[in-house]
Amino acid sequence: MAISTDDFVPAYPGKDVDDVVILGGGLAGLFCALKLSPRPVTIISNAPIGQGASSAWAQGGIAAAISEKDSVEKHRDDTLAAGCGICEENIVDQMTREGSERVRDLLSYGVPFDQDLEGRLQLSREAAHSHSRVVRVRGDMAGKAIMDALITAVRRTPSIRVLEGYIGESFIGEGRYVTGVLARRRGGLERMAFPAKAVVLASGGIGHLYAMTTNPGEANGHGLAMAARAGAVISDAEFVQFxxxxxxxxxxxxxxxxxxxxxxxxxxxxxxxxxxxxxxxxxxxxxxxxxxxxxxxxxxxxxxxxxxxxxxxxxxxxxxxxxxxxxxxxxxxxxxxxxxxxxxxxEHYHMGGVLTDANGRTSLDNLWAAGEVASTGAHGANRLASNSLLEAVVFAARIAEDIQGLMPTPRSAFWDEMDAAPGLPSQRNIEERDAITVLRNTLSENVGVLRSREGLRKALADIQKAESVCVRQSIQNMMVTGKLIAAAALMREESRGGHFRTDFPDENPAMAKRSYATLKEVNALVAENLETVI
CATH class of the missing domain: 3.90.700.10 (Succinate dehydrogenase/fumarate reductase flavoprotein, catalytic domain)
Structure with a gap:
């Protein structure tokens, strides 16, 4: 990564560098911004905040050990069991222990969780949970209610600026140091540079790379590809939950x-x-x-x-x-x-993503990641139901605390108005539209519920061919993420959790560990695969 701001239009000429730029307007991004207040924060979002976020579509709720009959240890053990042997136990322990406090945070922001007549939170049970511990809103409206409350809180916070309708394309930086985000306005060609003292990647998942998905169109793997192209380590990319x-x-x-x-x-x-x-x-x-x-x-x-x-x-x-x-x-x-x-x-959720530590730090300096784009190790090979919203808020809060500890005492910020209209939908050429269709179909057919060496090799070849006609960086990013998932699935020659190989239908004890890869390594595998196919 050696992209400087010199070649692009500055987002706000004459202004100081932002304290923090957050790429993504979903649960993790908004929660992190609120936790950073009153430090100046800019949120860059592909769509109006909330509308393009998978979090808003979450129906079940947020899992937390709140009941007197439940315990953090039981929640931890259920999570570890669902993860099929490759969860990071310390991460799971920390996440489950902080769950009740994060639920209290959400209540303080006005989330109307279901309560009984005595004001106690009502809890439901979901698959693979040993106890009722899922906090809901009107049965199946938790995601929307949480996002509505956080959006209201963000709009009322003067230190948070929201720029809607900007597509993140690349990170700005030198070597392994990230110094900002390069974004393009939807419907336009001009790139804008957003320099920052700290960058938080909260761009969501990869769901819409599949033809059959429950996720919005904005969940297309852009952020994961941006980090991979910058040299970040990607972990557990093969584990996709359907x-x-x-x-x-x-x-x-x-x-x-x-x-x-x-x-x-x-x-x-x-x-x-x-x-x-x-x-x-x-x-x-x-x-x-x-x-x-x-x-x-x-x-x-x-x-x-x-x-x-x-x-x-x-x-x-x-x-x-x-x-x-x-x-x-x-x-x-x-x-x-x-x-x-x-x-x-x-396709519903991606357990893999950009490798992070317990504070959300990635392998690149000055870049943090939270939410579905991150791979914390909390989910292992198979996410426990309703742990996704929990992970998003727990690690968003941890990132905010980490950044606060690293940077000087914040100044208050009252941002000037900026034209942030979303603009017109991106105009894609016919070849790029066809390439996206090829990508979505091959991932569903060959990197879906059932996988095999033959199908995965075909997927890599199809994606590589589709990528060759893509012009826009945003479309190329989709192809990069597709390759990362298919390559990781090809390398894991066993079945575990959300990854099932028909040619390797059993778990291999020797592979009871997380996977790690860089884009450079994946591209080498793709090249080798293409030579074999040809």
Missing amino acids: HPTALDVGSDPAPLATEALRGEGAILVNKAGERFMEGIHADLELAPRDIVARAIHREILEGRGAYLDCRDAIGARFKDDFPTVFAAAQSAGLDPVKDLLPVAPA
């Missing part, structure tokens, strides 16, 4: 049928009405997500179909208890009170 029960109704993104439905007793059946999770796992529909996803995938592949039956368990309560899913079903012409809901696995 939510078992996306509504299979032809929508893109696919509406999510929250796991809380199965927590309330909804069951999975095929066309014949057979409850196919019987005999597969003792926890039936509440088995770990990767197991349920593969079972559903198998039923669909073999022509029996897969459906979520909520009629007896939820019935007439559906509209009030799960309004988001109810509305999605109604839009597809289904009534979940009396109809079976067709479901299929969809």
